[in-house]
Structure formats: C-alpha cells, structure tokens
Amino acid sequence: MNKKVLALGALTLASATVLAGCSAGGDASSSGAAGDGSLSIYAWAGEIPDSVISGFEEETGITVTVDTFDSNETMISKLAAGNSGYDVVEPSQYAVQLMVERDLVAPIDQSKLEGFDNLAEKFVDPSFDPGNEHSIPWAWGTTGILYNEACTGAPVTGWKDMWNPAYSGKVYMLDNMLSAYIAGLQVNGLSATTTDEADIETATDSLLEQKALLGGYNSTNYADLVGTGDACIAEAYSGTTSATAVENNPDVKYIIPEEGGTLWTDSFSIVKGTANEDAAYQWLNYTLRPEVAALVTDDASLASTNEAALPLVADQSQVENPAIYAPAESLQNSEFIVDPGDALAFFQDGWTRVRAS
Amino acid sequence: MDRLTSWIARAVFVFLYLPIAALIVYSFNSSEVSYRFDGFTFRWYAELFADRMLLEALRTSAVVGLIAALLATVIGFLTAFALVRFRVKGRAFFVGAILIPLIVPEIVLGVSLLTVFSTAGIPTGLLTLVLGHVVITLPLATLVLMGAMSSLDPSLSEAATDLGASPWVTFRRVLFPLLRPSILAAFLLSFTTSFSNIVISTFTAGVGTTTLPLRIYSTLRTGLTPELNALGTLLVVATLGVILAVGVSQMRRILAGPTTTP
Numbered sequence: 296m297n298k299k300v301l302a303l304g305a306l307t308l309a310s311a312t313v314l315a316g317c318s319a320g321g322d323a324s325s326s327g328a329a330g331d332g333s334l335s336i337y338a339w340a341g342e343i344p345d346s347v348i349s350g351f352e353e354e355t356g357i358t359v360t361v362d363t364f365d366s367n368e369t370m371i372s373k374l375a376a377g378n379s380g381y382d383v384v385e386p387s388q389y390a391v392q393l394m395v396e397r398d399l400v401a402p403i404d405q406s407k408l409e410g411f412d413n414l415a416e417k418f419v420d421p422s423f424d425p426g427n428e429h430s431i432p433w434a435w436g437t438t439g440i441l442y443n444e445a446c447t448g449a450p451v452t453g454w455k456d457m458w459n460p461a462y463s464g465k466v467y468m469l470d471n472m473l474s475a476y477i478a479g480l481q482v483n484g485l486s487a488t489t490t491d492e493a494d495i496e497t498a499t500d501s502l503l504e505q506k507a508l509l510g511g512y513n514s515t516n517y518a519d520l521v522g523t524g525d526a527c528i529a530e531a532y533s534g535t536t537s538a539t540a541v542e543n544n545p546d547v548k549y550i551i552p553e554e555g556g557t558l559w560t561d562s563f564s565i566v567k568g569t570a571n572e573d574a575a576y577q578w579l580n581y582t583l584r585p586e587v588a589a590l591v592t593d594d595a596s597l598a599s600t601n602e603a604a605l606p607l608v609a610d611q612s613q614v615e616n617p618a619i620y621a622p623a624e625s626l627q628n629s630e631f632i633v634d635p636g637d638a639l640a641f642f643q644d645g646w647t648r649v650r651a652s
Numbered sequence: 653m654d655r656l657t658s659w660i661a662r663a664v665f666v667f668l669y670l671p672i673a674a675l676i677v678y679s680f681n682s683s684e685v686s687y688r689f690d691g692f693t694f695r696w697y698a699e700l701f702a703d704r705m706l707l708e709a710l711r712t713s714a715v716v717g718l719i720a721a722l723l724a725t726v727i728g729f730l731t732a733f734a735l736v737r738f739r740v741k742g743r744a745f746f747v748g749a750i751l752i753p754l755i756v757p758e759i760v761l762g763v764s765l766l767t768v769f770s771t772a773g774i775p776t777g778l779l780t781l782v783l784g785h786v787v788i789t790l791p792l793a794t795l796v797l798m799g800a801m802s803s804l805d806p807s808l809s810e811a812a813t814d815l816g817a818s819p820w821v822t823f824r825r826v827l828f829p830l831l832r833p834s835i836l837a838a839f840l841l842s843f844t845t846s847f848s849n850i851v852i853s854t855f856t857a858g859v860g861t862t863t864l865p866l867r868i869y870s871t872l873r874t875g876l877t878p879e880l881n882a883l884g885t886l887l888v889v890a891t892l893g894v895i896l897a898v899g900v901s902q903m904r905r906i907l908a909g910p911t912t913t914p
Contacts, residue, residue, distance in 0.1 A: 335859040340867065341874035345704050360860040361705060363870040369854060376770040380777065380859040515872050516686075523687040535874040543685045595874075 333358045334574040337370055338385035339561055341535060342434050344594035351581050357574050367393075374399045374566065382569040383578055385561050388423040389473070391430045392634040400429045400564040407576045410583035415602040417626070418560060423633045430562035431579055432600040434534075434591050437621045437629070438469070438477050438557045441517065441531035445546040446524045453552040454482035457528055458501070463508045467520060467529035470512035472646045473632055475502060478530055481554040488630050490638035499645030503652055512650075521547055532559070535596045537618040549618035556621065556629030560600060592619065672888055679881035686878070696882040703879060708860075709867035710883070713847050716778065716863060720785035721793075721842035727786070728793030728838055729831075735794075736801040747798075754791045761787060762855035769856070776858030784856035785849060789842035796841060800834030836898065 336343070340363035348359050362381075364370040367390035373379050375397060386394055394400045405411065405427070411419075418432040442451045447462065457466055457478060468475050477487045479498030489495065510526055518540035520526035531537050533549060540547045563582065565575045581587055588601030592608045598620045599605070605614055614620050621629075635642055679697070683690035700706065734740055735747060753761060765787070769780050808830070812822040828835075850865045857866060868880060 339873065340705075340870040345702075348704075362857070362859065362862040363705070363867060365854075365866075365870040365872065373766075373776070373855075376766050378770050378773060378775045380775045515876070519686055522685050532873070539684050543683065543688070597874075 332356060332574070333360065334383065334571055334578055335360045335362070335381045336383045336385070336578070337362050337364060337373075337379070337381040338383075339363065340365075341595055342385065342561060342591070342597060344590050346590050346594050347582065347587055350587065350590075351578065354581070355574075355577055357577065359578075371397070371399070379566070381566050382571040382575050384564050384566055385433065386430070386564055387559055387561050388421070388631045389634040391424050391562060391564060394564065395424070395429050396634075399567055401567045401569070401572075402428050403431065403565060403579070404576075407580075408583065409580045410585075413583055413585055413588070413601045413603040415600055417558070418600040421560070421631060423631050424562070430564045431583065432560045432562040433582060433588075434595075434597040435558060435560040435600050436533040436598055436619075437551055437626070438474055438530065438532055438559065438632075439549055439551045439621070440528060441521045441537050441540060441547065441549050441618075442528040443521050443524050443526070443544070443546050444548060446527035450548070451528060451550060453554045454478045455554070457530065458482065458505055458508065459528075460508060462527040464510050465525070465527040466505070466508050467510050467513045467517050467526045468505075469517070469530045469532070470514040472642055473635070474530065474532075475512070475646070475649075476642060477557050477632065478502075478552075479505075481552060481557075484554065486630070487555065487557050488633050488635075490635050490641075492638070492641050495638065495641040495645055499649060502645070502649045506649060506652055533598070533618050533621060538596045538613070538616055541616065541618045551617070551621050551625035551629070556626055558626070558629050558631050560631065675881050675884045676888065678878060679885040681878060681881075684878065696878045699877075699879045700882045700886075705862075706864075706867060706879070706883065709862050709864045712778075712781075712861050713864040716781050716785060716861070717843045717846040719782050720789055720846040721839050723782070723786050724789035724793040724842040725797075725835060725839045728790055728797050728842075729835065731790075731794050732797035732801050736798055750791050750794050752791075753787050758788065758849075758851040762852045765852070766855040776856055776861075778858075778861050780856040780858060781853060781861050781863070784852040785846040788849065788852055789845050792845060793838040793842050796838040797831070797834055800831055804830060833902065840894070840898070 334357050336359060338361055343361060348361060351357065352359055364373075367387050370384060370386065371390060371393060374381065374384065374394070384394075384400070386400075391400070408431075411427075411431070414432065418435065420426055421432070424430045440451055440454070440457065442456075444450065446465065447456070456462075457468070459466075468478065476495070476498055479502040480487050480489060480494060482501055483494075483497050485494045485497065510520075513520065513526075513529070517526060517529040517531055518536040521529050521531075522540050522544050531549065537549050541549055563579055565572065565579075569575060583601065585601055585603035585607055588599040588604035589607040589609070591597050591599045592604070592613050593610065596613065596619055599608075605620075608614050617625075678686060678689075680692050680694070681689050682693035682695065731746075731750065735743055740746060762784070765780070765784050766776070769776060774780060804827070809822050809826055812826045813819075817825065848865060849863070850869055853863045853866050857863060862870075868876075871877075871880075
C-alpha cells in the first residue's frame, strides 16, 4: 500500500514538475508576440553589428532580438515548419528565390520604404528578385581567390591557377557545392549560373581532375591556412575573414578571377504573416540610411549595398580593400549565384562523384 | 612494456590537453590571426564582455542547461526509483524506451520534435528548447541513477523501516545521503550534455533562445575570432572551479566519515 502511494506521489511530482517547467518556459517565450513594440530578426552571425541594433532600439523604442543561423537551409527549414516567431530574416540571394517559391516571405510595399534609392545600382532590381519585391540587400561580397604570393611566387590571375600542378597539395576549395562549381564552370569559360546538363558535366570533370591537387575542402579556416602558407591558393569569400588575412600578411592577396566574378548578397526580407509589420518596415528604413549602412563596413568588415554609405565609412582603406569591396572593373561580368532549380539534381550528382572520388 | 604503456598514456594526456592549453595561450594573443603570436593582451576579454549577442547566448545556454538538468535529474531519479524498487508492469519495456533517445540519431529526434511542436502550434522558444534537452539528458540521468540505486543494499532501507522510519524519513535520512554523489553526477552530466548540444538545439531553439554552441557554430562563415578563445578559457576555468568545488566537498565528506546529519 505504502509503495503504491509513493509511486503515485512520484508520478504526481514528476508531472507537476513538468507542468511547472512548461508554464515558466511558456511565459518567457511568449513575450515578444503580436505587435508589442518588439522585433525578432533571424540573421547571419556577424552581419548586423551591435551598433546598428542598439541605435535602432534607442531611436524607436522597439526591442530587437537577433538570432543567428549557420546556413540558409537551417533558416528556411525553421521558417517552413511554421510558428518560428521571426519578423525579419536575412537570406542570401538564392535563398530569397527558394523562400518566395515556398511562400515564406511577404511582398515588400515599396511605398513604405525611405532611402531605397541609396542602394548601389547592382542591388536594385537584381536577377534573383526582380523589382526587389521580397528583399532589400544589406551586405554583399564576392567569391574569389585568396593566395599567398610568397608561396605561389607570382601573382595569381584566375581560376586556372587553381589547376596549376605546381601548387599540388596546397590548393583549397570551399566546402560548398555551388561555390565549388563557380570555379569549375568559369574555368571552362561557362556561365556560373548555367542550368545546362552538359555544362555541369564539363565542370564536374574539371573538379574531378582538380581533386588530385587539392589539400582539401575548407570553408572555415582557409584564411589562416593561406596566411601561414600551408595553402598557396584557396577559393574564398570576401569579407571579414579574408580581409583580416590580407591585413595581417602583405603576401596574402584577394582577387576576383579574370574568368568572371560572382556576387553574393544577404538581404532583409519580411516574414509572411508577421505581427510586427510596422516594426519590420521601420527596420528596413533604418538600415537603408547611409550612416547606418556604413556601420556594416566599420564594425563588421563587410561591403555595404548602400552606395551613399561609402563616403561615410570611417576607415576608407576598407572601401579600397578588394577583400571587402571588389573593384568595380572586376565586377563587370559578375553575376549573382541563383537557385539552379531543377538543374540542382545535376549539380548534386556531380558533386557526389567529386567528393567520393 | 610498462614503460611503453606509461609513455603512451602520457602522450594521450598531452594530446587531450594541448588544445586546451593552446586555447588559453591564444586568448591572450594580441594578433588577430591564430598562426602568429604578437604579444600579450586582454583585448579579447574586453571584446567578449562587450559582445551582447554572445553573452546573451551564454545566458540562454546556462538557463536552459540548469532547467533541463534539474528536470532530468528529478524525473530520472523518480524513474530510476520506480524501475529499481518496484515491480512495475512492463519494466523491460520502460527501460528499453528510456534508452531509445540515446540510440536514435539526434537529427532524427530534432526533426521529429520540430514536427511535433509545429503541429501542436507551440512556438519554438525556451519551452521547446528545454523539452528537447530533457529528451536527450533524461536517459543519461536515469541510467546513472539506476546504476547507483541497484548497487545500493536494499537491507539499509529495510533496517530503517524496521527501526520505525516512515518511507519519507527513510528517503531523507538514508537513501538521499547515500545517493547524493550519483544525483550530483547525474545533474552535472545532464548539464554538460545540454550545454554542448547543437543538433537538437538547432531545431528546438526559437526567438531569443540561440544557445552558445549555435551562436559559435553560426559564426563559422564570417570567421572565428580570438574572442571565442577568451570565452573558451573562461568556460575551462569555470569547469575547473566546479570540479574542484565538488572534489573538495566529496573529500570533506569522506574525511569526516559517514555522518548523515540532516
């Protein structure tokens, strides 16, 4: 009898604890719901400086919560599950397409925007989002080559150098399918945004051939590897990491390959069905101001999409650093990497073969 | 042969602790790049304490870890107690069911949890994060406590009952003191597991509940900064502090003998 009572007591206590935990957690997580002067942003880490957030909070009185994700795919899957609670997200260009397709982001009412014309020309009406209907670009960069001249012995000019047997074992590629294919396609004179099966096949063959020369696929510390000379040449993203490497070692250089360039940009989009639409528009307008946009370069070493912000950047050497702002002439043929759509299957098939070889 | 084993043991020890030593040394490196040591600085600690998002993530991880570990320990204790002490119907089934979260890949658990939460209309946040962490820490806590309880001599509590102690007094004066080290172990193990979890957290975190591992993992694209070395150093120091405190209190208990004053 006593044992039964104890077991029952144990069960009651267990369920009571769970319920208590629930209600405590429930209170905390429900703060920040429907239009109560708060804004929840889901963004790339390191792309929205603290200075921008606190400036916005001070001016508007809106409390901002910023959470960060590790990939577009994580962000999309959380939004697609519903109930994410985010008001503004920061997808990359191809992710904007995927999110529009899946109806996850709301159309932007251009009449509510102020300062849209501050944006640089290449971010107005971009290929991945005609008319900026669903996205306002915030930060941008390029996919290029980071190399150590002490190691290569001569200036590097393009993707073809990443196939140079002289650097065997000291060549690194980004550990990312679409990024690797930029090199594979452009080295063959093909468009980086092709969806043609034969083109992709050609690129796959080049990447297979290159694999013998590779030191590895690396998306995290390639800049350190190039800095030490453990890597002579690496496919790299411009921005914070590459800029630090270039600043710290005069032999390290960042270039846009002569075969053509590619751009990436991370934009702000408003989540469909948000309860804080007004706050979201205030955020867009705040970040479109030149003096605010300049902070992304000052405090995060990233290129701003805001043309009017460039003269306001405190350290003008950052604007002249090609590892942050690619020179205009090298971007003439550059395109945004967009969602390959059905051709994704060709890429995945080829990439599997490359990685498995 | 003995010499060889001892050298291997030493080499393994160095291999285990070298990265931690490097982390601590580089947290004082004034250079921004990790391959060059330029001189001594506290700059990264200053930046760490100014980094609002990182501190917020640290706080989230600590809060979630504490709540989840507490829940896991309490529920785990009760579960272990029931399974070890009573002839519960379907005991084997329960024991097996408790072990399943340890075997199922975390990504599967994470996706299923997210599906359940979104179907039930529960917004992801602190609540779902804690629930997710309880799912993975509960089996650990239960296992630790079941082991401790089965090795406990049942005649001790029988003797207490014989001497007129009520079940509650038996629990408070006999069982709990004897199980205290295991309860602490279960709690600390649950806390560390929760604190370092990435996969489950990815799916169950919501607005304002980015945990520390998620935050660090998400900085990979724009590059890790020496600030993270400073954070790592502080965590190592904090862990050592906990270990020392636990160790000292255990030593005291052992030295003082088995007195169980309430």
